[in-house]
Amino acid sequence: MLKYLKLVVYIIRKGVGGNMKKSKFVFAIFLAFLVFVSVSGCIGGGEKVTETLKEKASSVIESYTESQTSSYTESESETETETYTETSTSAYSIWEEPWDAYHPVEIDGDKYLITYIKYHLRVRTEEGGPIYEYEVEKKRGSTKIHVYGKKVNMETGKQEQVDLGEFEVYEYYGKITPIKGEDMNATFEYHLWVKERTENTDTFFLFPSLDFMAVYTSIYGGSADAVGISITYGNQRLLYYNPAAVGDMSTMPYQEGDIGIISNVPDIGNIYTSWYGFYTFGIWEAIQGEDLYKAKKDSWGFMGYQYNYEIDPDGIMNLGGKSFKVSNVKWTYTFGNMQGQGEAILTANLPVPIEAKGIFIEQSGANIFTHVKIDDISFEKI
Numbered sequence: 001m002l003k004y005l006k007l008v009v010y011i012i013r014k015g016v017g018g019n020m021k022k023s024k025f026v027f028a029i030f031l032a033f034l035v036f037v038s039v040s041g042c043i044g045g046g047e048k049v050t051e052t053l054k055e056k057a058s059s060v061i062e063s064y065t066e067s068q069t070s071s072y073t074e075s076e077s078e079t080e081t082e083t084y085t086e087t088s089t090s091a092y093s094i095w096e097e098p099w100d101a102y103h104p105v106e107i108d109g110d111k112y113l114i115t116y117i118k119y120h121l122r123v124r125t126e127e128g129g130p131i132y133e134y135e136v137e138k139k140r141g142s143t144k145i146h147v148y149g150k151k152v153n154m155e156t157g158k159q160e161q162v163d164l165g166e167f168e169v170y171e172y173y174g175k176i177t178p179i180k181g182e183d184m185n186a187t188f189e190y191h192l193w194v195k196e197r198t199e200n201t202d203t204f205f206l207f208p209s210l211d212f213m214a215v216y217t218s219i220y221g222g223s224a225d226a227v228g229i230s231i232t233y234g235n236q237r238l239l240y241y242n243p244a245a246v247g248d249m250s251t252m253p254y255q256e257g258d259i260g261i262i263s264n265v266p267d268i269g270n271i272y273t274s275w276y277g278f279y280t281f282g283i284w285e286a287i288q289g290e291d292l293y294k295a296k297k298d299s300w301g302f303m304g305y306q307y308n309y310e311i312d313p314d315g316i317m318n319l320g321g322k323s324f325k326v327s328n329v330k331w332t333y334t335f336g337n338m339q340g341q342g343e344a345i346l347t348a349n350l351p352v353p354i355e356a357k358g359i360f361i362e363q364s365g366a367n368i369f370t371h372v373k374i375d376d377i378s379f380e381k382i
Contacts, residue, residue, distance in 0.1 A: 093291045098284040100351045101205040112379035119208035120373045123274035127367035133179040136208045143171045149243035149251030169193040183266035186234040193227040209275045277360045278370035283331040292327040307333045320377035337363040
């Protein structure tokens with residue numbers, strides 16, 4: 001498991017702080033993350049379904065990271081930064097940086113940060129199998145918490161919990177409620193506390209799945225930016241505080257509960273398998289930079305992928321108290337012996353689809369369906 005933790009942390013840091021093209025590194029990050037959650041067993045369940053994805057993603061990660069490390073230069077990175085600045089402030093037509101939770105969105109000339117989002121998620125992980133449904137909520141913002149640590153008397157070995165005081169932190173909150181779960185019969189909730197919001201900590205916020213893994217890997221990878229985690233499922237609970245994040249280097253981290261809580265939560269494997277497969281092999285990279293409000297049929301290829309897609313402008317939709325011009329996008333793809341198709345309702349104002357569904361098929365047996373729809377969304381003007 002450790003080598004996958006290191007791989008994920010390395011790629012995230014390179015993608016955020018390095019000189020390579022961010023959008024393509026997001027692609028690599030989640031291929032790596034897909035392998036991590038499949039191999040490590042942290043999520044539990046879904047072994048048969050994820051095996052094929054694990055093997056395919058492993059080979060793609062290796063070839064991708066090698067080729068991209070040698071191909072991008074400092075000058076190319078600077079060019080991309082300038083291009084992003086121009087397009088991100090332009091008229092509402094170009095879909096840029098899909099799934100980007102860090103940069104503000106622009107609506108009617110004003111800029112907003114997405115602070116809350118609620119999804120209806122439907123998944124099927126085997127051909128002919130039942131479709132399971134979940135409500136997924138995400139929220140973020142500044143708050144204050146008490147941070148705890150552990151003092152040890154080195155002479156006696158006695159351990160003692162200590163309250164280090166109240167600190168202002170940035171919190172990521174998530175909740176998954178089963179509507180029609182396979183075995184999940186209670187709400188899963190988590191809080192992530194970090195020193196400040198960064199592009200790295202925002203990475204997973206907009207996904208209709210768990211996002212605590214970004215901070216989990218940071219804590220166990222030695223980062224001093226992650227303040228703590230709280231995870232609850234039924235009568236199970238995990239608490240973890242990192243005193244170093246608030247400047248206390250003489251107090252040990254404090255933990256209540258078992259990190260194995262993750263593997264004890266049913267259905268999490270189904271959610272991960274369906275969502276990350278859909279993300280990894282979806283249309284998002286293929287149509288990044290496209291004008292969503294011009295009808296178009298086209299094909300796009302990258303590293304052995306072949307996508308065929310069409311964009312069909314389709315009027316106005318209301319969501320979160322605001323109106324958005326939208327388009328219907330449909331696609332098919334082929335990658336080796338893997339195939340898929342999907343459709344989505346997109347607006348250029350938001351980095352996430354308003355609604356999307358798709359199927360992933362691997363000829364040796366994997367057959368995975370994912371359907372995600374935004375039920376509610378809130379914004380904070382900046």
